[in-house]
Amino acid sequence: MKILVTVKRVSDPEAKLKIKPDGSWIQTEGVKFVVNPFDEIAVEEALRIKEKQTGEVVVVSIGDKVVTEQIRAALAMGCDRGIFVNYPGASDSFDIAGILQKIVEQEKPDIIILGKQAVDDDMGAAGFMLAELLGYPQAAFASKVEISDDKKKAKVTREIDGGLEVKEVEIPCIITADLRLNTPRYASLPNIMKAKQKPIKEVTVDALGVAVKPSVTVKKLTEPPKRKGGVKVESVQDLVTKLKNEAKVI
Amino acid sequence: MSNVVILCEHKNGELVKQSLSAVKAGIDAAKATSGKSFLLLMGSGIDKAKEAASRLGADGVIAVEDAALAGYTAEAYAIAAFEAIKPQSADLVLATTSAFSKDLLPRLAVKLKAGMVSDILSIKTDGGKIAGFTRAMWAGSMIADVEVSAAVVVATVRGTAFAHAEPVAAASPVTPVSVKIDQGALHAKSLEVIEHKSSRPQLADASVVVSGGRGLKGPEGFKTIEQLADLFGAAIGASRAAVDAGWVPNDLQVGQTGKIVAPNLYIAIGISGAIQHLAGMKDSKTIVAINKDPDAPIFQIADYGLVADFAKAVPELVDEIKKVK
Numbered sequence: 001m002k003i004l005v006t007v008k009r010v011s012d013p014e015a016k017l018k019i020k021p022d023g024s025w026i027q028t029e030g031v032k033f034v035v036n037p038f039d040e041i042a043v044e045e046a047l048r049i050k051e052k053q054t055g056e057v058v059v060v061s062i063g064d065k066v067v068t069e070q071i072r073a074a075l076a077m078g079c080d081r082g083i084f085v086n087y088p089g090a091s092d093s094f095d096i097a098g099i100l101q102k103i104v105e106q107e108k109p110d111i112i113i114l115g116k117q118a119v120d121d122d123m124g125a126a127g128f129m130l131a132e133l134l135g136y137p138q139a140a141f142a143s144k145v146e147i148s149d150d151k152k153k154a155k156v157t158r159e160i161d162g163g164l165e166v167k168e169v170e171i172p173c174i175i176t177a178d179l180r181l182n183t184p185r186y187a188s189l190p191n192i193m194k195a196k197q198k199p200i201k202e203v204t205v206d207a208l209g210v211a212v213k214p215s216v217t218v219k220k221l222t223e224p225p226k227r228k229g230g231v232k233v234e235s236v237q238d239l240v241t242k243l244k245n246e247a248k249v250i
Numbered sequence: 251m252s253n254v255v256i257l258c259e260h261k262n263g264e265l266v267k268q269s270l271s272a273v274k275a276g277i278d279a280a281k282a283t284s285g286k287s288f289l290l291l292m293g294s295g296i297d298k299a300k301e302a303a304s305r306l307g308a309d310g311v312i313a314v315e316d317a318a319l320a321g322y323t324a325e326a327y328a329i330a331a332f333e334a335i336k337p338q339s340a341d342l343v344l345a346t347t348s349a350f351s352k353d354l355l356p357r358l359a360v361k362l363k364a365g366m367v368s369d370i371l372s373i374k375t376d377g378g379k380i381a382g383f384t385r386a387m388w389a390g391s392m393i394a395d396v397e398v399s400a401a402v403v404v405a406t407v408r409g410t411a412f413a414h415a416e417p418v419a420a421a422s423p424v425t426p427v428s429v430k431i432d433q434g435a436l437h438a439k440s441l442e443v444i445e446h447k448s449s450r451p452q453l454a455d456a457s458v459v460v461s462g463g464r465g466l467k468g469p470e471g472f473k474t475i476e477q478l479a480d481l482f483g484a485a486i487g488a489s490r491a492a493v494d495a496g497w498v499p500n501d502l503q504v505g506q507t508g509k510i511v512a513p514n515l516y517i518a519i520g521i522s523g524a525i526q527h528l529a530g531m532k533d534s535k536t537i538v539a540i541n542k543d544p545d546a547p548i549f550q551i552a553d554y555g556l557v558a559d560f561a562k563a564v565p566e567l568v569d570e571i572k573k574v575k
């Protein structure tokens with residue numbers, strides 16, 4: 001089976017972020033960047049499917065040259081080769097889906113696994129837009145993936161409001177990874193060394209034939225008002241008194 | 251003039267309460283721009299939901315009823331929604347953020363050639379037009395002003411950021427729309443929905459939420475805090491750490507990548523207060539934190555902090571509240 005996974009370069013979820021003086025974006029100098037945590041889960045799932053089924057895992061990232069760091073990280077986890085789409089400008093989720101569509105048309109993977117959302121902007125849209133562009137079925141928010149013996153279908157358990165859903169999708173299909181799908185492996189030192197030799201193909205959006213024209217644009221960032229902490233109470237009784245008399249919630 | 255279509259969810263034939271946030275946001279946006287608002291219901295066996303939807307003050311209700319829509323799939327519902335919305339010349343399509351809308355709306359956005367914005371906090375109107383939106387980014391640490399240049403915008407609406415639409419006396423007309431769905435062309439089917447059964451209110455609907463984290467040490471810890479929840483008729487929530495450990499079901503996770511709640515009272519017990527957790531509850535009216543570490547970050551945002559071991563404090567709290575209730 002051939003599996004395509006996507007990795008987005010995002011600021012470390014632990015990072016303290018500041019807005020640029022002109023409000024246009026966050027300051028990126030000195031900020032640590034990582035593979036979007038949901039994409040690590042996607043990579044892990046792709047590797048597990050490959051280990052059961054044999055095949056190839058191809059990893060793609062879109063951005064400027066620095067995103068090759070995240071491609072290398074995925075290669076070190078065990079992906080076979082990388083595709084770096086060199087596009088340094090702004091894009092929206094639809095642009096990303098449009099670029100990925102071209103990659104899918106060239107690579108013809110059986111399964112495409114993305115993260116359920118990018119934790120920097122929390123859009124959570126690119127995967128499903130890609131599914132619609134390709135006319136593929138989608139299994140969103142996956143917490144379990146089973147491939148049928150004939151490799152024609154995937155049975156996916158999905159996290160939904162109030163429980164779980166089991167959905168069957170025909171292959172080729174799109175899957176988006178949720179938190180409980182798996183625990184991503186750490187790259188071992190030998191695998192990090194090996195990853196340096198693995199091929200990364202660079203392509204441009206022009207060569208792919210996509211015009212990137214974000215229709216959704218961030219005009220300005222501001223920090224929300226900080227919630228002020230209140231008081232520490234002395235005892236359980238003190239807490240109950242305050243909840244009753246001040247907050248009036250009892 | 252902006253025409254707005256609002257997708258409404260239903261469960262067991264009844265309109266889902268959370269949808270009322272998007273209904274309110276949509277009707278208000280249409281009014282502010284002198285446009286029209288329509289509620290869209292899709293499914294089968296939805297008479298009660300249709301009746302409820304027709305009493306919310308929209309200009310009309312569109313109902314797509316088809317056996318092919320009995321079980322939800324994004325593939326079938328995107329087709330149905332697209333066919334129903336097409337003749338409305340909609341400028342804005344909304345639904346309250348949920349597992350349903352997050353799955354469906356991006357697909358629909360592509361069909362409508364629309365720009366997609368997720369989990370909006372507000373809608374700006376200007377001179378009879380929709381001018382922009384605000385939304386949270388980086389786990390709620392930034393608010394972004396977003397503009398969309400596409401002719402149509404599809405957006406999910408954060409439930410906690412908008413009031414619920416209130417019932418009105420006058421009924422809006424309900425228009426049935428039929429669509430053709432070729433099941434075979436969907437390449438997808440729903441096999442089973444496994445409901446996590448609970449007598450408690452849903453997280454999003456509850457006015458009191460009692461949440462537990464890693465500090466509860468195990469599923470028994472959740473039994474302890476359930477007694478507190480019982481006193482308030484509260485929903486139970488959890489941090490990611492507690493869900494990852496398998497102590498409670500996945501859909502109880504509160505936070506950036508789980509559910510976003512803003513109840514009247516939120517009680518966080520054995521939760522440290524990571525930014526990803528705060529993103530899901532910091533707009534609650536009153537926040538109480540119980541944690542044995544006096545330096546836990548949760549205390550920086552809690553209105554009332556109690557430094558204590560939960561195993562001792564929570565049973566005491568239950569007794570004390572019973573005395574004064």
Ligand SMILES: Cc1cc2nc3c(=O)[nH]c(=O)nc-3n(C[C@H](O)[C@H](O)[C@H](O)COP(=O)(O)OP(=O)(O)OC[C@H]3O[C@@H](n4cnc5c(N)ncnc54)[C@H](O)[C@@H]3O)c2cc1C
Nearest residue numbers: 006007008061062092093114115118123124125126217218
């Ligand atoms: C300086 C700067 C300015 C920007 N300005 C804007 C702006 O004004 N408006 C705007 O909408 N966006 C802007 N972005 C881009 C934005 O962060 C996203 O790249 C874009 O919105 C699409 O991804 P998403 O996060 O919405 O995807 P989501 O739908 O949240 O992501 C889902 C999944 O898609 C995949 N994916 C997403 N992006 C990539 C990628 N680049 N490479 C590989 N896989 C990917 C991942 O697997 C991810 O888990 C800007 C980025 C930068 C660096």
Ligand SMILES: Cc1cc2nc3c(=O)[nH]c(=O)nc-3n(C[C@H](O)[C@H](O)[C@H](O)COP(=O)(O)OP(=O)(O)OC[C@H]3O[C@@H](n4cnc5c(N)ncnc54)[C@H](O)[C@@H]3O)c2cc1C
Nearest residue numbers: 463464465489490491505506507520521522527542543560
């Ligand atoms: C991509 C990503 C997404 C995430 N999404 C979410 C999300 O949506 N929601 C979320 O919650 N987290 C999320 N997280 C995880 C988040 O970063 C934290 O790791 C998590 O919230 C910690 O959970 P916790 O507070 O229960 O555990 P800990 O941080 O381990 O805190 C446990 C607390 O319990 C206290 N404690 C211990 N024993 C007792 C006792 N006997 N009595 C009282 N207090 C006690 C301790 O002092 C400590 O403060 C996400 C992380 C990532 C990377």
